[in-house]
Amino acid sequence: MNNPGMAQLTPRAVILAIVLAMILAAANAYLGLFAGLTVATAIPAAVVSMGVLRLLGGGTILENNIVQTGASAGSSIAAGVIFTIPALVILGYWDDFKYSWVLVIAGLGGLLGVLFSVPxxxxxxxxxxxxxPEGKAAAEVLKAGDNPGPGLKLLAISSVLGAFIKASAASGMRMIPDSWAMAGFFGNGKVLAYFGTGLxxxxxxxxxxxxxxxxxxVLSGSIISWHIAIPIFNAFFMDTDPALAAQTAGSGAADTAFAIWNAKIRYLGVGAMLIGGVWTLFALRKSLASGIKSGFAAARKGSGKVIAETERDLPMKWMLVSLVLFVIPLALLYQAIVGQWMVSIPMTIIMIVSGFLFVSVSGYLAGLVGSSNNPVSGITIATILFASLVLVFLLGGDSPIGAVAAIMIGAVVCCAAAVGGDNLQDLKAGYLVGATPWKxxxxxxxxxxxxxxxxxxxLNLLAAAYGIGAPTDEFPNSLAAPQATLMASVAKGMFGGDLPWAMIAIGAGVGAFTIALDELLKARKSHFRVPVLAAAIGIYLPLELMVPIFLGGFLSYLVERKHKVSGDGEDRDHVHRPGTLFSAGLITGEALMGIAIAIPIVLSERADVLALPDGWHFGQWVGLCVLAMVGWLLYRSGTRSSGIT
Structure with missing residues (x-):
């Protein structure tokens, strides 16, 4: 445990955190609009912090932790904004991005995410x-930086490796692709087979x-989507959607599989996420109530029992006051949109209830698979669906403002959920290094x-330079903003358009079955569990993301089994320390390089600015061999002596 008097929230740490947060938010905004993804920034920020503070005379581990905590907001706010707010431009409601409105939505949404995550x-x-996982990895990075030695060397080697592979991939030099895949049609085109993995x-x-x-x-969820649902839809139900059939006519097997997944099958994940989110909140009700109760108890203890510095959260009474102050401007914003208090008040209530519900879900998901793989866009879709159902009743199904109102609710909830999950990830790192939660x-x-x-x-700069949404004559290569386009489609579909309700209902059924299976395993005291939200992640996200996560988990299992055979497997965290450090380095290096690559792309306005000539493009089999090499190195690092500190 660290000295409770150790410097934490120092002026230099706060300033450095703010600067890094803004830089990382800008980079993530471009990458998210361009490629539909953002890169985690907590670990890269921790690495940068250790280097900068060392140049300034050295910083404590808790100062570095504060910097990575504040800087990690860059990816969270960027994700919350770019997944939703561009939908207002895509819907034609805005011609450009209104500064005060974006500030209220993103700023207050992010602050609500912090408040909702405290209990x-x-x-x-x-x-x-x-x-x-990323909180744990961040803690390992901070510990290695605080005590240089074999651990820091291992971290540096794996960081360089992760950075080089990222630079060599499709967004950089294009020597290897981002994924490996095989697909084909069989049985006169009726049987569609697809398999792939991210690299x-x-x-x-x-x-x-x-x-x-x-x-x-998570891999099982992907198998449900890609190896069961997509082939079934292609074989028996493609004729039910003439537009999708026309879109995929003449396309290859891989393109057809992704088109079916994007238009239909991913909504299974939305349904599973809806039922899983409600169930997760219900299952956590006692613990949540205990957390809120203990928070109030801590606030009343003033002159009573002294609370340990490592257990001090923001005071509950100030949280409630802040909640009211933050909600009032949002209620006024909603009133400005719909012009009816009988509608804006229910919108505000939906925002508060959905915000707390999905911050809880986001935190749980971040706890399972990390903030980088937290499907905040799926959470936001669920929010928009629920908000739209209420707004259809209040405004009517043909309301011209209904879709905009639903997006406005979803945008606040998306920012809150992204920040809330990230906050808990940072608090996990702080818990492991002995930080003060309220700071x-x-x-x-x-x-x-x-x-x-x-x-x-x-956003205005990017829109002026590239355009956002569907290509036009003025911007033939516009930034696609895939999540925001999906949000616009969902909201518009509720007010005069179509949604695959059958898929959402089936997904809810799959979620209910998964919950029942998990409860059965729990009753039998099985070590293996089936968390419904983890399964929903697999259903909702592409197969390529889930396969390497499974492979990494399998390597972890092999490492643990080898240590048990050798008799040193009693302390799991101690056994996995070298492998965890190596994993943290891979995450750090790839994330840092992902941000670095964004700079020349933005400056040159060319996505292929770093691409090497055609003779240096080696194809997906080489990429698969590179991933295998990384897996072997990860296994070797995990099975080495576990005495690294």
Missing amino acids: LRRTMIVEDPLPF SPALLGVGYIVGLNVGIV QQLMLAIGAFSCALIMAPM
Whole structure:
């Protein structure tokens, strides 16, 4: 445990965190609009912090932790904004991004995410701890930096390896692709087979940290989508959607599989997420109530029992006051949109209830598979669906403003969920290094609001340079903004359009079955469990993301079994320390390089600015061999002496 008097929330740490948060938010905004993904920034920020503070005379491990906490808000706010707010431009409601509106949505949404996640800390980190792989990896990075030695050397080697492979991939030099896949039609085109895997070392590292159980569950969800649902739809139901059939006519097997998944099958994951989110909140009701109760008790203890510095959250009474202050501007914003208090008040209530519900779900998901793989867009779709159902009743199914109102609710909830899950990930790292929770919570709030200050100008800059949404004559290569386009489609579909309700209902059924199976395993005291939200992740996200997570979990299992055979497997965390450090380095290196690659792309306005000539493009089989090599190195690092500190 660290000295409680050790420097944490210092002015230099706060300033460095804000600067890093803004830079990382800008980079993630472009990457998210361009490629539909964002890169985790907590671990890269921790690495940068250790280097900068060392140049300034050295920083404590808790100062570095504060910096990574505040800087990690960059990816969270960027994700929350780019997944939703561009939908307002795509729907034609805005011609450009209104500064004050974006600031209110992103800034207050992020602050609500911090507030809603405070009572979850005790539940998910202390009383019933979840793995929080990236939080754990961040803690390992901080510990290695605080005590240089073999661990820091291992971390540096794997970071360089992860960075080089990322630079060599499709977004950089294009020497190897981002994924490997095989697909084909059989039986006169009726049978569609598809298999693939991502070639990301970071996903392999995430899988190693979360372990085999979660790896099996998320891969099983993907198997439901890609090896059962998609082939069935292609064989028997393609004729029910003439537009999709026309879109895929003449396409290859892989393109057809992705088109079916994007238009239909991913909604199975939305349904499973809906039922899983409600169930998760219900299952956690006692722990959540205990966390809130203990928070109030801590607030009343003033002159009574002294609370340990490592257990001090933001005071509950100030949280409630802040909640009211943050909600009022959002209620006024909703009133400005619909012009009816009988509608804007229910919108505000939906936002608050959905916000707390999905911050809880986001925190749980981040605890299972990490913030990078947390399907916040799926959570937001669920919010927009629920909000739209209420708004259809209040405004009517043909309301011209209904879709916009639903997006406005979803945008706040998306920012809150992204920040809330990230906050708990950071609090896990802080818990492992002996930090003070309220200082981290305050720092994340500062970082989130700082990022919100620059989002509207950044979005306007990108829109002016590239265009956002579908290609036009003026912007033939516009930024696709895939998540925001999906949000716009869902909201518009509720007010005069179509949604695959049958898929959502089937997905809810799959979620209910998964819950029943997990409860059966729980009753039998099985070590293997089937968390419904982990299964929903696998259903909702592409197969390529789940396969390397499973492979990393399998490597973790092999390492643990080898240590048990050799008699040194009693302490799992101690056994996995070298492998966890190696995994943390892979995540760090890939994330840092992902951000670095964004800079020349933005400056040159060319996505292929770093691409090497055609003779240097080696194809997916070479990429698969590279991933296999990384897996072998990860296994070797995990099976070496576990005495690294």
